[in-house]
Amino acid sequence: MKYVTGFFFVTLLAFLALPTDGRTEDFSATERATILSLGPWPPPVTKDRSNRASGNPEAIALGKMLFFDRRLSKEDQTSCADCHKPELAFTDGMDLNEGYKKITRHTPTVINLRGHTWFGWGGEADNLWAQSIRPMLSRNEMAGSPSRVRRVITTDPNLSCRFKVAFGEDPATLGKYDVLVLVAKALAAWQETLVTEKSAFDHFRDALETGDTRAMNAYPAAAKRGLKIFAGEGRCTFCHLGPDFSNGEFGNIGVPFFIAKGKVDPGRYGGIKILKKSQYNLLGRFNDDKSAKTKVRTRHVLQQHRNWGEFKVPSLRNVALTAPYMHNGSVATLADVVEFYSDLDEERLHTDGEKILRPLRLPDQGKADLLAFLQTLSAPLSATIKASSVPSDCATVKN
Amino acid sequence: MSPLVCVGIIAGLMMSATSTLACPIKPTNTRMIVNGKTHTLAFTTTPKPVQVGKTFSVSLEICDDNDKAFFGTIKTSTTMPLHKHGMNYLPSVEVFGKGKFKLDGFLFHMPGHWQFVFDLRGTDKPDRITIKHMLQQ
Numbered sequence: 001m002k003y004v005t006g007f008f009f010v011t012l013l014a015f016l017a018l019p020t021d022g023r024t025e026d027f028s029a030t031e032r033a034t035i036l037s038l039g040p041w042p043p044p045v046t047k048d049r050s051n052r053a054s055g056n057p058e059a060i061a062l063g064k065m066l067f068f069d070r071r072l073s074k075e076d077q078t079s080c081a082d083c084h085k086p087e088l089a090f091t092d093g094m095d096l097n098e099g100y101k102k103i104t105r106h107t108p109t110v111i112n113l114r115g116h117t118w119f120g121w122g123g124e125a126d127n128l129w130a131q132s133i134r135p136m137l138s139r140n141e142m143a144g145s146p147s148r149v150r151r152v153i154t155t156d157p158n159l160s161c162r163f164k165v166a167f168g169e170d171p172a173t174l175g176k177y178d179v180l181v182l183v184a185k186a187l188a189a190w191q192e193t194l195v196t197e198k199s200a201f202d203h204f205r206d207a208l209e210t211g212d213t214r215a216m217n218a219y220p221a222a223a224k225r226g227l228k229i230f231a232g233e234g235r236c237t238f239c240h241l242g243p244d245f246s247n248g249e250f251g252n253i254g255v256p257f258f259i260a261k262g263k264v265d266p267g268r269y270g271g272i273k274i275l276k277k278s279q280y281n282l283l284g285r286f287n288d289d290k291s292a293k294t295k296v297r298t299r300h301v302l303q304q305h306r307n308w309g310e311f312k313v314p315s316l317r318n319v320a321l322t323a324p325y326m327h328n329g330s331v332a333t334l335a336d337v338v339e340f341y342s343d344l345d346e347e348r349l350h351t352d353g354e355k356i357l358r359p360l361r362l363p364d365q366g367k368a369d370l371l372a373f374l375q376t377l378s379a380p381l382s383a384t385i386k387a388s389s390v391p392s393d394c395a396t397v398k399n
Numbered sequence: 400m401s402p403l404v405c406v407g408i409i410a411g412l413m414m415s416a417t418s419t420l421a422c423p424i425k426p427t428n429t430r431m432i433v434n435g436k437t438h439t440l441a442f443t444t445t446p447k448p449v450q451v452g453k454t455f456s457v458s459l460e461i462c463d464d465n466d467k468a469f470f471g472t473i474k475t476s477t478t479m480p481l482h483k484h485g486m487n488y489l490p491s492v493e494v495f496g497k498g499k500f501k502l503d504g505f506l507f508h509m510p511g512h513w514q515f516v517f518d519l520r521g522t523d524k525p526d527r528i529t530i531k532h533m534l535q536q
Contacts, residue, residue: 247452249508300504302489
């Protein structure tokens with residue numbers, strides 16, 4: 001009887017281990033390769049060649065101050081941080097925010113922007129400093145102006161001093177557009193430092209690479225099953241690929257883009273139009289990179305009819321912390337996003353060829369697993385970055 | 400100027416001129432040779448391999464079936480045939496020398512099967528050369 005009981009338990013344990021319960025060996029060779037391609041994280045630190053302030057500690061400190069400064073907006077009402085709230089992973093937690101008027105697009109996070117090539121849901125900017133100018137001047141958002149920004153910098157002795165230290169130029173001797181661009185470059189330099197630490201997924205991915213079984217086993221089984229869907233049958237990595245979980249480009253996933261009666265958000269189509277007209281794009285005089293390297297995309301990007309309804313493929317890092325979702329904030333929770341893809345409305349997808357997107361039709365367990373995986377992409381900001389501040393003699397300058 | 404220096408300069412000029420000649424195309428390990436109906440094309444990308452979401456350029460050397468350098472114009476299109484869509488970018492073409500071209504501004508935004516099509520025009524032997532490319536993640 002003793003032996004029978006022992007055999008029963010051994011059999012039971014073997015049986016429990018058999019189903020696809022998130023074991024690492026359940027990944028195919030292709031899925032493993034795909035998983036490895038989602039890292040390593042963080043990416044190597046490289047300076048933005050278009051921005052002379054990139055990596056400059058004094059400019060970073062100035063940018064941090066300005067990010068929280070409401071004087072850059074009309075009537076001192078709004079700062080960057082009022083919509084990109086640090087306590088909400090630099091989002092606002094709302095579907096659509098209001099600055100001076102109703103805004104028609106959802107506020108994205110500004111974390112992990114280093115190395116991105118297009119900014120804004122429609123890719124209206126090809127660099128982070130130009131993207132930082134946009135809300136300052138937008139009538140719907142901060143409703144500021146180049147003159148206002150210059151006045152704030154030149155009339156505040158502390159800011160003026162920090163500007164001089166950061167850029168080696170007296171803002172009082174510069175024109176309003178030059179001051180605006182350098183302020184934006186300082187803002188961009190600070191935002192570049194907002195990089196997250198390794199997430200639970202990154203630790204699993206690294207363990208998979210090195211064969212560290214113990215570390216692999218620490219990753220939740222549900223997340224492994226969700227990862228298998230993500231990297232396999234779900235085909236999520238067609239667009240959400242690489243260490244940033246985004247191809248950096250644009251797609252139409254069937255989210256409605258009507259913004260009011262008779263008005264549509266043109267998405268990428270309009271974004272390219274704005275980009276090409278902007279004096280702050282990388283083809284313009286404010287680009288600090290005198291080589292052609294940073295200009296390639298902007299020079300060659302092509303506006304096509306299919307760009308209508310396309311919006312930026314967002315990074316999925318910290319995705320569990322940045323609800324609501326989509327370019328218009330129309331999907332409330334991450335579980336709803338999984339439902340959205342599971343029941344995708346094919347009628348709304350415009351495609352001539354083989355469908356890239358198709359409904360996943362996941363069972364409840366599959367949905368829960370995919371959600372569990374997405375939740376492992378969260379990580380706090382790098383501790384060294386959070387503490388970054390540069391002592392400066394300017395701090396003693398009295399306003 | 401000594402005769403030796405003169406010989407050196409002439410040799411240098413000859414080498415320089417030779418280096419601009421694409422034809423006949425010589426096989427190397429670093430590029431792909433593809434035959435069309437009337438032309439042969441040597442193809443390579445920079446960087447190599449191509450990565451999803453990263454810009455790259457294409458270098459071409461093209462000769463006709465008489466081993467003469469192609470001197471016409473190139474029109475390129477790059478698509479994912481299964482999905483029936485192309486790139487989000489329109490590459491530019493720069494003549495680099497006799498039969499040599501550099502095409503800049505390519506970017507593949509998805510993994511999968513891509514296809515380059517090079518239309519050779521402006522001569523009495525128009526040709527179309529297609530190259531398939533499987534892009535891994």
